[in-house]
Amino acid sequence: MENKRKYVIPGDLVTTGPFRPEQNVILEGKNIISTSIGISEIYDDSVRVIPLTGKYIPKIDDLVIGKVISHSSLSWELDINSCYVGFLPAQDVFGRDFSAHADELSSKLKTGDLVAARIANFDRTRDPLITISDRDLGKIDSGALIKISPSKVPRLIGKRGSMIQMIEQGTDAAITIGQNGWVVVSCESPEGLLKAKKAIQMVNEKAHVANLTDQVKDMLESKGES
Amino acid sequence: MASKSVIDELKKTQILELLDKGERVDGRALDEPRELSIEINAVPKANGSAKVRLGDTEVLCGVKIQPDRPFPDMGDKGIFICTAELLPLSHPTVETGPPQPHVIELARVTDRGIRESHMVDVSQLVIEKDKSVVGVFADIVVIDYDGNLFDACSYAATAALLTSTSPKWTMVDDKPTIVEGAESPLPTTTIPVSVTMGKIGNHIIVDPNGDEWASMDARITITTNSDGNICALQKGGNDGFTQEEIIQCGETSVRVGAKIREILKAAQQRGQ
Amino acid sequence: MGGREATMVLLDENGIRCDGRKIDETRKIMIKAGVLKNADGSAYIEFGDNKILVGIFGPRDVHPKHMSDTDTGILRVRYHMEPFSVTERKNPAPSRREIEISKVIKEALEPAVMLEKFPRTAVDVFIEVLQADGGTRCAALSAASVALADAGIPMRDMVAACASGKVADTIVLDVNNEEDQAGQADMPIGYMPNLKKITLLQLDGILTSDEFKKCVDVGINGCKIVYELQKKALTDKYFGNGSN
Numbered sequence: 001m002e003n004k005r006k007y008v009i010p011g012d013l014v015t016t017g018p019f020r021p022e023q024n025v026i027l028e029g030k031n032i033i034s035t036s037i038g039i040s041e042i043y044d045d046s047v048r049v050i051p052l053t054g055k056y057i058p059k060i061d062d063l064v065i066g067k068v069i070s071h072s073s074l075s076w077e078l079d080i081n082s083c084y085v086g087f088l089p090a091q092d093v094f095g096r097d098f099s100a101h102a103d104e105l106s107s108k109l110k111t112g113d114l115v116a117a118r119i120a121n122f123d124r125t126r127d128p129l130i131t132i133s134d135r136d137l138g139k140i141d142s143g144a145l146i147k148i149s150p151s152k153v154p155r156l157i158g159k160r161g162s163m164i165q166m167i168e169q170g171t172d173a174a175i176t177i178g179q180n181g182w183v184v185v186s187c188e189s190p191e192g193l194l195k196a197k198k199a200i201q202m203v204n205e206k207a208h209v210a211n212l213t214d215q216v217k218d219m220l221e222s223k224g225e226s
Numbered sequence: 227m228a229s230k231s232v233i234d235e236l237k238k239t240q241i242l243e244l245l246d247k248g249e250r251v252d253g254r255a256l257d258e259p260r261e262l263s264i265e266i267n268a269v270p271k272a273n274g275s276a277k278v279r280l281g282d283t284e285v286l287c288g289v290k291i292q293p294d295r296p297f298p299d300m301g302d303k304g305i306f307i308c309t310a311e312l313l314p315l316s317h318p319t320v321e322t323g324p325p326q327p328h329v330i331e332l333a334r335v336t337d338r339g340i341r342e343s344h345m346v347d348v349s350q351l352v353i354e355k356d357k358s359v360v361g362v363f364a365d366i367v368v369i370d371y372d373g374n375l376f377d378a379c380s381y382a383a384t385a386a387l388l389t390s391t392s393p394k395w396t397m398v399d400d401k402p403t404i405v406e407g408a409e410s411p412l413p414t415t416t417i418p419v420s421v422t423m424g425k426i427g428n429h430i431i432v433d434p435n436g437d438e439w440a441s442m443d444a445r446i447t448i449t450t451n452s453d454g455n456i457c458a459l460q461k462g463g464n465d466g467f468t469q470e471e472i473i474q475c476g477e478t479s480v481r482v483g484a485k486i487r488e489i490l491k492a493a494q495q496r497g498q
Numbered sequence: 499m500g501g502r503e504a505t506m507v508l509l510d511e512n513g514i515r516c517d518g519r520k521i522d523e524t525r526k527i528m529i530k531a532g533v534l535k536n537a538d539g540s541a542y543i544e545f546g547d548n549k550i551l552v553g554i555f556g557p558r559d560v561h562p563k564h565m566s567d568t569d570t571g572i573l574r575v576r577y578h579m580e581p582f583s584v585t586e587r588k589n590p591a592p593s594r595r596e597i598e599i600s601k602v603i604k605e606a607l608e609p610a611v612m613l614e615k616f617p618r619t620a621v622d623v624f625i626e627v628l629q630a631d632g633g634t635r636c637a638a639l640s641a642a643s644v645a646l647a648d649a650g651i652p653m654r655d656m657v658a659a660c661a662s663g664k665v666a667d668t669i670v671l672d673v674n675n676e677e678d679q680a681g682q683a684d685m686p687i688g689y690m691p692n693l694k695k696i697t698l699l700q701l702d703g704i705l706t707s708d709e710f711k712k713c714v715d716v717g718i719n720g721c722k723i724v725y726e727l728q729k730k731a732l733t734d735k736y737f738g739n740g741s742n
Contacts, residue, residue: 007737009729010610010647011655011692026612026654033692035612035652037736052736054650055538055557069232079232083557083571083619112235124617125568145234151650208738269629271547272582282535286628288582311590314576315553315624317536322576365581365590367626369551370535 004042008034014047015040022048038151052208056082056150056180058128062119063137065145065178066130068109073100076109078117078130081150081180086130088117093132114140114184116176140176143186146197148204150181155207156200163203163213170220171196195220231319233440241441245429252435257478259421259433262381262486264493266389274390274412276493278382281435282372284316287364287382291392291412293353293402294361304351305361308337310368310379317371331462336366336379336420339449339458343418346387350413353395358402360392362412373439376447376460380420384490388414389497411498418457419486420449421479425463430471432482446472448479452487456480508680509666516676522716524660524672524723529641529731531648537624539649541731543641546674547631550638552645556621557613565620571613572620575604577638579627599635600625606639606659606688606698612652621651632675633661636686639698640724644731655690656728657697660720662687662713664705669712671720678702683709687717691725 014032021027024036025047036051066078066086078086091098093108116137121129132138157164168175173187173196187193199216206212260281269275274289294305310333314320351360364383368375394408424434424442444463451457508516525546534540537553560566577600581588625638636659643657663673664683673684683703689696
């Protein structure tokens with residue numbers, strides 16, 4: 001394989017020629033130019049740049065962690081680490097016979113609560129629509145919230161989940177990763193919790209380092225502080 | 227202080243649970259402030275300046291010293307003005323526009339902490355009585371927010387004033403004119419140190435960080451001078467302190483203040 | 499405003515300027531990306547004695563809602579000088595000069611940023627001048643561009659800026675404060691280096707048509723020098739020690 005990956009910043013030329021511009025690149029004349037700081041990838045017929053920074057852009061069906069920041073009598077507003085605020089309608093939680101008079105929203109979710117949620121719908125003309133009505137979704141009762149850059153989430157998950165499984169097994173922690181970069185870690189032991197947090201921060205800071213997996217493995221296996 | 231940021235409930239619960247065990251999320255003791263670093267002369271063209279980092283809170287103070295007209299009826303006193311501004315880049319909830327009440331409170335509490343200690347002796351700042359005096363302006367800007375702006379601003383202003391140099395002016399043709407080569411350190415009489423304590427449940431903690439600040443029920447800022455005497459005080463927040471708690475806070479502010487005073491003294495030494 | 503020697507030499511017989519530089523030399527420039535904890539993106543620049551900090555928030559919800567655009571995100575820029583940043587203490591309230599520079603910088607960045615994908619949002623650019631010494635708008639614009647990239651705001655190019663000018667009848671690069679006061683022309687330029695478009699251009703002073711052409715040329719070279727440092731700032735933060 002020739003060198004098809006390159007570090008780029010906005011304005012950098014990725015390649016010229018008959019490629020289809022995909023994420024984070026644009027076509028200027030015959031040139032395909034990066035619009036982000038990231039790593040460019042050239043495929044057979046398309047080009048994209050994987051960004052190394054930026055807010056979360058909602059995608060339908062993504063699992064995200066959200067924080068309730070306000071509510072009206074009909075819906076909650078959630079911070080989902082995006083340009084837009086998530087919209088969770090009351091019916092999603094109370095069911096279809098929800099009544100604004102009888103059902104008080106804060107009895108189910110109040111400001112400051114964290115939820116595991118899914119993006120039900122999103123187009124840029126409206127705020128993203130959120131749902132928590134599946135079995136694995138809903139209010140998060142315990143655990144610690146850690147925030148990483150959304151661009152590092154694939155690295156935290158790893159190939160076929162290898163990185164996150166390694167961290168969970170090495171610490172006995174249960175980790176829920178939101179595609180929006182918010183991660184909830186639950187662990188019985190405080191040491192396990194600390195190690196899991198450390199591992200996650202390592203991935204966030206060193207995603208570009210080649211032997212990151214080994215470094216995380218070493219840290220998880222080491223005894224003692226720091 | 228970002229009044230509208232929402233802290234997540236899990237974190238708030240965790241903070242309280244740890245406090246019940248006498249612990250804090252970042253491992254500090256209840257009466258332990260965060261690491262304080264002071265960079266003096268951060269703005270070399272000003273007469274004095276200091277950039278202060280208290281944990282992840284970052285604050286910059288620049289001191290300008292220039293001739294001014296005295297206030298009416300105060301012709302034998304120079305001018306000392308201390309301002310504080312929350313820069314919009316310090317936190318997503320900071321708005322531009324006229325300062326909100328909590329920012330005005332921050333500025334006035336910081337000003338009082340220094341003024342009431344008489345750190346800057348304004349009677350020494352007269353060029354010609356009733357006509358021309360020296361104005362000392364300490365302007366503080368908050369660059370990054372992570373709780374406890376009261377103390378960070380106080381330390382930045384104090385460090386900047388301790389390391390300021392002032393030109394000397396004399397009246398020539400009725401105008402204040404700089405005397406070349408007569409710069410000298412700004413004379414100061416004491417080192418005021420503010421210590422802010424927050425109340426969460428029944429626990430009192432020194433130097434609350436951003437998360438602790440958002441979880442607090444009440445707070446108190448106490449400024450002591452080099453003699454260990456209390457010279458300014460401000461209680462805030464929407465809960466109350468018991469009498470015992472207030473007395474305990476007073477004692478803590480003297481004790482913790484003394485340690486921080488050493489850091490400020492070291493900064494002053496670096497400026498000499 | 500201090501006493502300036504009436505005998506200060508702006509350009510001596512060896513082509514050396516009052517601060518020791520040659521006519522095509524910029525002052526010392528340093529740019530660092532990602533310097534603030536809370537901002538979505540940030541950068542710090544030292545350009546000679548200028549010290550400027552830029553913080554970005556966004557794209558984010560716009561309040562009040564009537565200021566938002568249903569078809570595209572909007573860019574808002576606030577250029578602000580601290581009271582202690584200049585020789586004579588400046589009143590903290592925004593001056594007309596700051597408001598004009600805010601607008602000019604906004605219009606210099608707009609051709610580069612791509613906000614059509616973020617309707618109803620705003621990107622806020624907060625520029626704080628901590629110490630000023632001539633050429634703040636160019637330094638601010640250069641840092642803002644780095645901060646926008648740091649925040650992940652999509653851009654079709656970076657924007658680099660530098661001023662050229664005329665001092666002692668000679669076209670020079672990067673006019674400093676003394677040269678601005680005592681010189682004959684000062685021309686700040688903002689430039690997109692890959693698309694080769696000028697997005698900021700102002701002029702104070704008098705130039706012949708030939709001098710104008712030369713000044714633009716010299717200024718663009720200055721912008722290219724700044725661009726290399728913008729790249730370095732982002733590379734240092736994001737690409738670690740390895741590059742390609």
